[in-house]
Amino acid sequence: xxxxxxxxxxxxxxxxxxxxxxxxxxxxxxxxxxxxxxxxxxxxxxxxxxxxxxxxxxxxxxxxxxxxxxxxxxxxxxxxxxxxxxxxxxxxxxxxxxxxxxxxxxxxxxxxxxxxxxxxxxxxxxxxxxxxxxxxxxxxxxxxxxxxxxxxxxxxxxxxxxxxxxxxxxxxxxxxxxxxxxxxxxxxxxxxxxxxxxxxxxxxxxxxxxxxxxxxxxxxxxxxxxxxxxxxxxxxxxxxxxxxxxxxxxxxxxxxxxxxxxxxxxxxxxxxxxxxxxxxxxxxxxxxxxxxxxxxxxxxxxxxxxxxxxxxxxxxxxxxxxxxxxxxxxxxxxxxxxxxxxxxxxxxxxxxxxxxxxxxxxxxxxxxxxxxxxxxxxxxxxxxxxxxxxxxxxxxxxxxxxxxxxxxxxxxxxxxxxxxxxxxxxxxxxxxxxxxxxxxxxxxxxxxxxxxxxxxxxxxxxxxxxxxxxxxxxxxxxxxxxxxxxxxxxxxxxxxxxxxxxxxxxxxxxxxxxxxxxxxxxxxxxx
Numbered sequence: 001x002x003x004x005x006x007x008x009x010x011x012x013x014x015x016x017x018x019x020x021x022x023x024x025x026x027x028x029x030x031x032x033x034x035x036x037x038x039x040x041x042x043x044x045x046x047x048x049x050x051x052x053x054x055x056x057x058x059x060x061x062x063x064x065x066x067x068x069x070x071x072x073x074x075x076x077x078x079x080x081x082x083x084x085x086x087x088x089x090x091x092x093x094x095x096x097x098x099x100x101x102x103x104x105x106x107x108x109x110x111x112x113x114x115x116x117x118x119x120x121x122x123x124x125x126x127x128x129x130x131x132x133x134x135x136x137x138x139x140x141x142x143x144x145x146x147x148x149x150x151x152x153x154x155x156x157x158x159x160x161x162x163x164x165x166x167x168x169x170x171x172x173x174x175x176x177x178x179x180x181x182x183x184x185x186x187x188x189x190x191x192x193x194x195x196x197x198x199x200x201x202x203x204x205x206x207x208x209x210x211x212x213x214x215x216x217x218x219x220x221x222x223x224x225x226x227x228x229x230x231x232x233x234x235x236x237x238x239x240x241x242x243x244x245x246x247x248x249x250x251x252x253x254x255x256x257x258x259x260x261x262x263x264x265x266x267x268x269x270x271x272x273x274x275x276x277x278x279x280x281x282x283x284x285x286x287x288x289x290x291x292x293x294x295x296x297x298x299x300x301x302x303x304x305x306x307x308x309x310x311x312x313x314x315x316x317x318x319x320x321x322x323x324x325x326x327x328x329x330x331x332x333x334x335x336x337x338x339x340x341x342x343x344x345x346x347x348x349x350x351x352x353x354x355x356x357x358x359x360x361x362x363x364x365x366x367x368x369x370x371x372x373x374x375x376x377x378x379x380x381x382x383x384x385x386x387x388x389x390x391x392x393x394x395x396x397x398x399x400x401x402x403x404x405x406x407x408x409x410x411x412x413x414x415x416x417x418x419x420x421x422x423x424x425x426x427x428x429x430x431x432x433x434x435x436x437x438x439x440x441x442x443x444x445x446x447x448x449x450x451x452x453x454x455x456x457x458x459x460x461x462x463x464x465x466x467x468x469x470x471x472x473x474x475x476x477x478x479x480x481x482x483x484x485x486x487x488x489x490x491x492x493x494x495x496x497x498x499x500x501x502x503x504x505x506x507x508x509x510x511x512x513x514x515x516x517x518x519x520x521x522x523x524x525x526x527x
Contacts, residue, residue: 034508036483037317037472042501043486044462045131050495052134052455053166058088058418058444062101066110068093069428071117071396072411077428083115085418088163088444093414108446113438114426116392117411118142118168118419120399121374123257123287123358126153127498128318131459132362132370133167135313138456139371140434142419142442143399143409145358146172147237147257148185149207155496155526163443165496169417171403173211173236174202177224180215184500189216192223199227199235208404209236212253214265216240225251234404241266245275248284255285255356255402258292263340268333270340280351285402287358288345290384291376294367296334299326302367310372312460316467322366345384355381356402357395378431391431418444484509484517491524499525 062085068078070093082099084092092099101107120143126132127148136144146153149172157172159165176186177198189195199210210228212221212235221243228235234254239245239261248261256262262275279286297305305311306319348355359373374395381391400410409417420441425433440447447455466472471479487505491497502525509518 033473034511035317035504036475036480036508037466038315039501039505039508040472040475040479040483041315041317041463041466042129042131043483043490044466045129045134045459046490046495047486048458048462049130049134049166050490050493053164056163056166056445056447058163059106059446060084060086060102060444061106061108061441061446063108063110063115063420063422064101065096066113066115066422067426068115068412069117069426070412071392072413073397075411077426080111081115083412083420085420085441085444088418090412090414090416090418093412108422108439110422114423115412116421116423116427116434117396118409118417118421118440118442119374119395119434120144120357120403120410121168121359121361121370121395122255122356122399122402123147123289123360124370125360125363126156127362127500128364129315130167130498131313133165134455134459135370135372136168137166137371137440137442137447138313138452139375140421140437140440141371141374142168142417142440143403144168144170145209145403146170147211147358147360148176149173149211150175150499151205152496152499152526154206159496163445164494166442166445168442169409169419171208171405173209174198174205174207176211176213176237178213178215179217179220179240182213186213189220189224192219195220195223196227199224199233200231203231203233207233209234209254211235212237212240214238214240214260216242218242218247222251225253228252244273245271246273246278249278249282253284255287257287257358258289258360259286259341259344262344263337268336268340270343276347276351279348282352282354285354285356285398286348286352287356288341288381289358289360289377290338290341290345290380291359291361291368291373292365293334293338293341293380294376295365296331296338297326297367298331299323302326305367310369312463313372313456314369315463317473318364325366342384345381349385353390353393354398355386355390355394356399357381357391375431375435378434382431388431389428392427392434480509480512480514480517484514484520487524488520496526497524 063083066081068081080096082096119141121141122145124144153172157170160167177189178186181188236255239248245261264271302322306322357377361368361370361373378391397410400406418441421437422439427433438449506518506522
């Protein structure tokens with residue numbers, strides 16, 4: 001989360017959205033009704049994803065006649081190519097005239113189309129709904145980095161990589177480390193000894209990165225950094241308030257998020273440090289998350305955006321709160337950060353090409369839509385002066401390097417994951433041509449135009465029907481029976497739930513006097 005406007009404003013927004021009512025065991029604040037409606041929506045979208053996941057299997061296919069944009073170093077557009085996919089990997093690439101298609105293999109006519117690597121969003125939070133993974137795929141995002149990890153997200157990562165769950169391939173940071181409380185959202189680090197212990201525990205648990213937030217006294221930061229080096233695990237995240245850009249680079253922080261440290265979060269002013277000189281030539285990757293500027297939209301702009309076709313992929317119950325959030329949030333601070341971010345980005349462009357595309361989406365922020373946000377990020381980079389080809393690298397080859405796995409994805413090369421977009425227009429001309437992919441392949445799973453349209457319509461329909469049923473916000477005992485039974489059935493088939501949401505629902509059930517149901521829901525957690 002970006003926390004625009006200083007810590008107090010950040011914590012207010014975090015409580016409103018990402019943490020929401022789940023911090024409280026009762027599942028709701030004193031002045032608001034329990035969010036029953038959202039749990040009914042989550043059940044229905046989870047059931048949709050489960051069904052789609054059973055149907056979605058990797059296929060061996062041949063793309064014939066495509067204009068291939070490899071995005072590998074030094075590679076140029078390859079016209080009239082055949083690309084063969086086997087076992088979820090790219091098996092062969094060559095001119096159509098002399099690259100035979102194996103007998104019986106499915107052929108996809110790609111003449112007049114462009115084949116491009118799947119996109120990567122390096123900064124997401126899947127905290128509200130698993131449906132965000134489907135939104136990623138609809139917009140061509142085939143890889144994501146979860147920036148606040150929990151055991152249930154490690155299970156999601158394993159299920160995705162085994163193709164038991166239709167979702168982008170996931171990389172997961174450990175639970176955020178911070179020097180101040182943030183509810184369940186972060187682990188509070190108090191001593192260097194504890195810092196070292198947590199890093200070792202997160203590495204042993206299998207997380208891909210260590211994530212640091214805004215508040216981290218220098219001795220604790222150094223303990224985390226040095227233990228991460230000893231354990232051979234990258235540490236990433238915000239540059240904390242007490243840490244200079246120079247020191248973060250010296251200690252090996254590998255990705256910088258939101259331009260933290262380049263501007264000062266407490267005062268919303270530019271840092272006086274010579275961060276341009278420090279970043280030049282440094283082994284660090286920068287995720288600007290420029291799309292967070294939408295946090296500074298006016299109430300009127302927010303209402304218009306909430307009514308747009310893309311926003312119908314978000315629960316109406318969530319969208320209904322966006323305008324009020326803009327009233328309550330000091331949007332002026334977000335606009336200040338947006339002004340600073342534009343200046344920082346333009347200053348960095350001549351100094352470094354080590355940018356990566358991230359969005360901070362999925363945590364419940366208003367005006368944020370997973371998948372859509374990544375296109376907004378790329379188009380914003382281009383609008384601020386980054387050439388389209390360089391902007392494309394931020395979500396492909398650069399992202400793969402920053403995630404530590406360039407041999408697996410990020411470009412169209414033999415042996416890499418079959419994460420591919422089939423496009424009607426050349427994205428090298430403008431990143432806008434990435435929007436509305438004709439088809440998407442993720443790990444060899446082929447989602448053609450009709451399938452993408454079907455998924456989109458299914459999500460919109462679920463939210464429209466659930467939104468029209470106001471009884472879901474104050475359900476009858478019979479409706480609660482249906483909710484509990486549906487979740488237990490999913491759990492019995494191995495579904496992976498968000499443990500924090502299970503705790504929230506169990507608290508709501510106890511408050512409703514349904515202790516047996518609360519215990520049944522609590523047992524769905526696999527911590």
